[in-house]
Amino acid sequence: MKILVSNDDGYLATGIRVLTEALEAVADVIVVAPDRNRSAASNSLTVQMPLRVTEYAPARFRVDGTPSDCVHLALSGFLDVEPDLVVSGINHGANLGDDVIYSGTVAAATEGRFLGLPAIAVSLAGEGKLTHFETAARVVTDLIGRLENEPLPKDLTLNVNVPDIPFEALQGVRSARLGFRHKSEPIIRETDPFGRPIYWVGPAGRGQDAGPGTDFHAIASNAAAITPLKVDLTRHEAVPDLAAWLER
Numbered sequence: 001m002k003i004l005v006s007n008d009d010g011y012l013a014t015g016i017r018v019l020t021e022a023l024e025a026v027a028d029v030i031v032v033a034p035d036r037n038r039s040a041a042s043n044s045l046t047v048q049m050p051l052r053v054t055e056y057a058p059a060r061f062r063v064d065g066t067p068s069d070c071v072h073l074a075l076s077g078f079l080d081v082e083p084d085l086v087v088s089g090i091n092h093g094a095n096l097g098d099d100v101i102y103s104g105t106v107a108a109a110t111e112g113r114f115l116g117l118p119a120i121a122v123s124l125a126g127e128g129k130l131t132h133f134e135t136a137a138r139v140v141t142d143l144i145g146r147l148e149n150e151p152l153p154k155d156l157t158l159n160v161n162v163p164d165i166p167f168e169a170l171q172g173v174r175s176a177r178l179g180f181r182h183k184s185e186p187i188i189r190e191t192d193p194f195g196r197p198i199y200w201v202g203p204a205g206r207g208q209d210a211g212p213g214t215d216f217h218a219i220a221s222n223a224a225a226i227t228p229l230k231v232d233l234t235r236h237e238a239v240p241d242l243a244a245w246l247e248r
Helices: 014-023 067-078 104-114 133-149 215-220 236-247
Strands: 002-006 028-034 053-057 060-063 085-092 119-125 157-163 173-175 188-191 197-200 207-209 224-229
Touching: 002 014, 002 067, 014 028, 014 085, 014 133, 028 067, 060 067, 067 085, 067 104, 085 104, 085 133, 104 119, 104 157, 119 133, 133 157, 133 224, 157 215, 215 224
Parallel strands: 002 028, 002 085, 028 060, 085 119, 119 157, 173 224
Antiparallel strands: 053 060, 157 224, 188 197
């Protein structure tokens, strides 16, 4: 099996290093990752300037672009071989609920899905300094073993969140739906050294829809959460009502 690995924290991040080392035990791994932290880049592509690629080790490439750029580039002619699977991560922090809209980690995986490959996004959920990246890597490695024996539909992207605890303390792996967060915290107002106002985006809100069955609840229970994602954002049940509204 050949696996394309990317992320949004940059090619030097601990998460991608631990993930790559774990996957090398079960597959041929190619890394194409951003040259710096591009968290919250979502599905953005660079279209008004060229991309530069540097091979920093054999089959290891850094790109001066977004996570989506990295995967798009890799699967649209840059690589001489086509991978069997795209794995993005391990993200430094959770991607739960509404986070998937902004996440560069999830975006790298969904870009692989756009281009016809099964894809996994994996994140380590915790606060402060994260330490148990090996737990998330092991969960993903086990998932890949399952996928080899029983493939899932290629139009699915698996969003995997793993609590920052030792693997032995993990309370199982659960299928979960996305929850929802409360509104994000207010912006943070500061002043630069020249007295001009600057603003920081506030922290994400806490879980609001976070009950049993959600990814938030699984993580709070010290279980890994796996959520199948689809790209179709259409609210299908509202289409007939909208049509009737337009005809009034």
